[in-house]
Amino acid sequence: MIKKNNLNLIKLIKYYNLINHNLIYNNKAINRYKKDTFEVSVDKASNLERLKESINDIKNCSLKTNAKNMVFSDGNPKSKIMMIGEAPGANEDMEGLPFVGRAGALLDKMLAAISLDRKKVYISNIVNYRPPDNRRPTEEEVKRYLPFIIKHIEIINPKIVVLLGSTAMNALIGNEVVISKMRGKWIEKKFGNCRTSVIITFHPAFLMRQPAQKKMAWIDLKMIRDKKI
16 A cells, blocks of 8 residues: 555656646746847947946836846847837746746747747837836836837847837837827838838737737738738
8 A cells, every 4th residue: 555655656746747847836937938149240249238238227217126127138139020019017027038928928929920939030128127017107217218229229220120019109109199090001210220111010918908909910910921121
């Protein structure tokens, strides 16, 4: 009987090792997106590092004070496609990477639908630190971080910039436009010394709340797929 119980215990241990039970019962966010090493030019690498240091040196910012980590970027800095969201959420703040929560999982599916993934795009946000309670960044906060995202675009020098959601759109295109009328259109724009084609689509978090709009996002995705870069 004791031998049988020991065998059952061994099987149970093997089972929990197999399913990696620590991931199930751990309250911390799971880092699903390990940083890849992409060979970029010395200039681009040093410019990105200087930009990151500049953001880290921001003074008198309540977002920075309350956040755990700066969320700078993810993906391939050599990519011709740069995607820009709103701001980090709780999971992003924990891991220091953009789009790693539920909205990030949906973004991954959206990318996969047009044969892309995080090794083929570059991802950042308008604001680099998590707003408390995942609230929308204020106009003052967006204004504070705007020069940094513009410089970020200039350094990456993408052929396509994808703005995810109205916060990114309003910050980089203007407050006088609404996303329902602007999405799915190409806009030629200059950010610093970077001339690029901009397209606006819905933020994945919005699509989770309004799944009926996924059909419109699919149109936008196909436009990105078919754009010659």
